[in-house]
Amino acid sequence: xxxxxxxxxxxxxxxxxxxxxxxxxxxxxxxxxxxxxxxxxxxxxxxxxxxxxxxxxxxxxxxxxxxxxxxxxxxxxxxxxxxxxxxxxxxxxxxxxxxxxxxxxxxxxxxxxxxxxxxxxxxxxxxxxxxxxxxxxxxxxxxxxxxxxxxxxxxxxxxxxxxxxxxxxxxxxxxxxxxxxxxxxxxxxxxxxxxxxxxxxxxxxxxxxxxxxxxxxxxxxxxxxxxxxxxxxxxxxxxxxxxxxxxxxxxxxxxxxxxxxxxxxxxxxxxxxxxxxxxxxxxxxxxxxxxxxxxxxxxxxxxxxxxxxxxxxxxxxxxxxxxxxxxxxxxxxxxxxxxxxxxxxxxxxxxxxxxxxxx
Amino acid sequence: xxxxxxxxxxxxxxxxxxxxxxxxxxxxxxxxxxxxxxxxxxxxxxxxxxxxxxxxxxxxxxxxxxxxxxxxxxxxxxxxxxxxxxxxxxxxxxxxxxxxxxxxxxxxxxxxxxxxxxxxxxxxxxxxxxxxxxxxxxxxxxxxxxxxxxxxxxxxxxxxxxxxxxxxxxxxxxxxxxxxxxxxxxxxxxxxxxxxxxxxxxxxxxxxxxxxxxxxxxxxxxxxxxxxxxxxxxxxxxxxxxxxxxxxxxxxxxxxxxxxxxxxxxxxxxxxxxxxxxxxxxxxxxxxxxxxxxxxxxxxxxxxxxxxxxxxxxxxxxxxxxxxxxxxxxxxxxxxxxxxxxxxxxxxxxxxxxxxxxx
Numbered sequence: 001x002x003x004x005x006x007x008x009x010x011x012x013x014x015x016x017x018x019x020x021x022x023x024x025x026x027x028x029x030x031x032x033x034x035x036x037x038x039x040x041x042x043x044x045x046x047x048x049x050x051x052x053x054x055x056x057x058x059x060x061x062x063x064x065x066x067x068x069x070x071x072x073x074x075x076x077x078x079x080x081x082x083x084x085x086x087x088x089x090x091x092x093x094x095x096x097x098x099x100x101x102x103x104x105x106x107x108x109x110x111x112x113x114x115x116x117x118x119x120x121x122x123x124x125x126x127x128x129x130x131x132x133x134x135x136x137x138x139x140x141x142x143x144x145x146x147x148x149x150x151x152x153x154x155x156x157x158x159x160x161x162x163x164x165x166x167x168x169x170x171x172x173x174x175x176x177x178x179x180x181x182x183x184x185x186x187x188x189x190x191x192x193x194x195x196x197x198x199x200x201x202x203x204x205x206x207x208x209x210x211x212x213x214x215x216x217x218x219x220x221x222x223x224x225x226x227x228x229x230x231x232x233x234x235x236x237x238x239x240x241x242x243x244x245x246x247x248x249x250x251x252x253x254x255x256x257x258x259x260x261x262x263x264x265x266x267x268x269x270x271x272x273x274x275x276x277x278x279x280x281x282x283x284x285x286x287x288x289x290x291x292x293x294x295x296x297x298x299x300x301x302x303x304x305x306x307x308x309x310x311x312x313x314x315x316x317x318x319x320x321x322x323x324x325x326x327x328x329x330x331x332x333x334x335x336x337x338x339x340x341x342x343x344x345x346x347x348x349x350x351x352x353x354x355x356x357x358x359x
Numbered sequence: 360x361x362x363x364x365x366x367x368x369x370x371x372x373x374x375x376x377x378x379x380x381x382x383x384x385x386x387x388x389x390x391x392x393x394x395x396x397x398x399x400x401x402x403x404x405x406x407x408x409x410x411x412x413x414x415x416x417x418x419x420x421x422x423x424x425x426x427x428x429x430x431x432x433x434x435x436x437x438x439x440x441x442x443x444x445x446x447x448x449x450x451x452x453x454x455x456x457x458x459x460x461x462x463x464x465x466x467x468x469x470x471x472x473x474x475x476x477x478x479x480x481x482x483x484x485x486x487x488x489x490x491x492x493x494x495x496x497x498x499x500x501x502x503x504x505x506x507x508x509x510x511x512x513x514x515x516x517x518x519x520x521x522x523x524x525x526x527x528x529x530x531x532x533x534x535x536x537x538x539x540x541x542x543x544x545x546x547x548x549x550x551x552x553x554x555x556x557x558x559x560x561x562x563x564x565x566x567x568x569x570x571x572x573x574x575x576x577x578x579x580x581x582x583x584x585x586x587x588x589x590x591x592x593x594x595x596x597x598x599x600x601x602x603x604x605x606x607x608x609x610x611x612x613x614x615x616x617x618x619x620x621x622x623x624x625x626x627x628x629x630x631x632x633x634x635x636x637x638x639x640x641x642x643x644x645x646x647x648x649x650x651x652x653x654x655x656x657x658x659x660x661x662x663x664x665x666x667x668x669x670x671x672x673x674x675x676x677x678x679x680x681x682x683x684x685x686x687x688x689x690x691x692x693x694x695x696x697x698x699x700x701x702x703x704x705x706x707x708x709x710x711x712x713x714x715x716x717x718x
Contacts, residue, residue: 070491072494076491087623089623093452093488093590094488094489094491116660120521120524120525120528120584121661122582122583122584122585123582123617123618123619123620123660124619125585125586125588125589125590125619126619126622126623127589127590127595127622128586128588128589128590129452129453129488129489129588129590130453130488130489130490130491130588131489131490131587131588132429132431132435132453132489132586132587132588132589133588134588135431135587135588136586136587136588162479165479166479169479223481223482224481225479225481226481226484227484227487227491227495228490228491228494228495229484229487229488229489229490229491229492229493229494229495230484230486230487230491231452231484231486231487231488231590236486236595236596237595237598237622237623237625238597238625239596258482259482260482260483260484260485261482263485263486263596264446264448264485264596266597266625266628269625301475301482302480
């Protein structure tokens with residue numbers, strides 16, 4: 001039995017102290033369960049999908065059940081999966097009525113494998129969205145559910161509160177009041193007494209199996225009060241997740257935060273490339289340069305991100321993994337379990353920009 | 360009146376000799392009309408949107424009216440616009456019932472400008488898809504049409520032919536016959552006697568206005584017989600279009616070809632970056648290295664691309680532009696008009712991998 005490990009996060013955001021125990025337990029339990037799955041011989045892709053599905057099931061996370069609602073009061077999810085050896089990627093965006101969006105992303109991924117050679121020269125899709133994605137789910141046996149079943153009482157109350165605030169704002173002035181201050185968003189989120197996880201964004205997971213395969217996955221309910229049809233980084237190639245093999249080492253990254261900023265900065269791919277080209281000590285400056293000062297000219301918005309970053313070399317022999325955790329948000333919640341450790345390590349970072357784990 | 364220019368393409372693909380005159384006229388006429396708009400004082404963004412809307416109107420192109428149909432027999436389009444100064448980007452994906460998808464992409468782009476500062480900290484979307492995008496179009500005054508009005512008799516016949524071939528293939532064997540040969544796709548496309556533009560892919564346009572602003576736009580009906588909900592490069596940040604300003608020079612690129620391959624290789628952005636970092640003489644080798652040998656491990660598929668690439672420096676003083684045209688497909692159709700030339704230049708390249716225009 002070779003070494004194996006899993007690392008998950010439940011989002012970069014604004015987690016209140018009162019919510020910490022529940023988030024801690026959630027991340028710890030999911031890591032332990034996923035590690036067991038890996039010990040039982042599951043491959044890395046199966047493991048990350050299970051970890052994400054469990055995160056989607058929890059009403060505490062902004063993924064699957066309990067996701068933020070759109071302006072129309074509906075749940076629309078993005079998800080993606082990627083394999084570090086083949087570089088294959090599958091994703092779904094703005095999907096409603098899917099119990100586990102990550103399994104729909106996985107179905108798109110699997111379809112590429114089974115349909116990549118076709119006498120008509122048809123190229124299989126990488127990203128399916130909306131109703132078309134839902135129909136694909138039906139055909140491929142991915143579980144569909146009544147869309148409203150993914151709405152929780154807490155997500156409904158959050159939606160009603162923000163709708164009221166938005167309506168009041170629109171009534172008070174035709175010109176929105178500028179907000180260039182991150183603290184305003186923080187205050188806003190801290191108001192929610194009912195469900196402290198409301199501001200948590202995209203969830204993610206990375207796993208390495210006993211054979212050294214690396215897989216990464218991500219799932220998100222998207223930004224609060226987003227437009228219907230909006231697609232965020234969790235569905236976009238390069239932005240939400242990345243994994244590749246270079247010179248015998250395998251790299252993987254999953255990001256969380258403000259989707260449009262993560263898309264503009266191609267962040268998951270760029271963090272892996274930075275690790276490959278410049279090594280571990282330049283990652284924080286890559287975030288500074290590429291993310292905090294990167295992207296389009298709209299520098300007035302605060303820039304929110306969190307990321308898990310992994311490198312493994314000669315896995316089966318050494319079982320050595322390098323994990324880096326970064327964020328610019330007030331909190332970032334993650335947990336880590338490895339076959340070499342007795343207990344699952346769990347972290348919930350506050351205002352700390354970088355932590356490095358040598359596993 | 361400062362110098363101004365426009366360059367458009369109607370797709371990298373498999374254009375038959377018989378179709379050349381119509382494609383030539385289309386590209387030439389649109390360039391002339393767009394140049395006139397620029398002469399009349401329109402900015403680059405307005406100009407590229409008009410050029411793309413005219414390409415969408417033509418049943419000869421795979422964009423807007425006359426687009427390829429999905430497996431369900433419907434038109435679903437992708438489009439995007441980007442501005443070289445601000446780096447702002449707007450896109451729509453898998454949209455039905457939109458007369459000019461490029462104007463919907465433009466509406467997403469404009470919305471970012473008018474809604475970027477918001478007291479609730481809401482971040483405006485970059486990519487809207489499917490029904491949500493259609494509802495956004497309604498709200499923002501983008502023209503909607505009955506979805507079936509975008510289907511032409513020729514696109515319907517193409518759909519019926521490929522459906523018949525697909526059904527026959529599925530009936531003949533459960534395992535698809537491998538096709539690692541580009542010529543098969545070519546043969547397949549050459550069969551179409553009715554509408555020679557069927558295999559033409561994504562259309563694109565780049566303009567520089569009298570003030571030196573650069574804008575780029577793209578629009579696509581997507582791959583033939585694609586899955587409903589499939590999103591291709593014309594909607595994906597970095598893949599289909601790119602424009603940025605670096606050290607006083609502005610760069611722009613629009614790509615055409617197999618969307619999944621263009622997304623994997625982030626091609627529009629990478630071609631601009633190559634031009635910035637390595638100069639014009641390395642572009643062909645960037646295509647070789649990054650596109651033809653880049654992307655995921657699925658090297659059995661032929662790799663199809665075409666691109667327009669532009670660099671302008673000190674525009675108002677010198678009016679000097681550098682335009683490069685590249686493709687790996689049998690044909691790539693483009694036209695070019697500049698205020699410094701009397702006549703619109705039009706090209707339709709056959710089996711030629713690179714052409715450089717110094718304007």
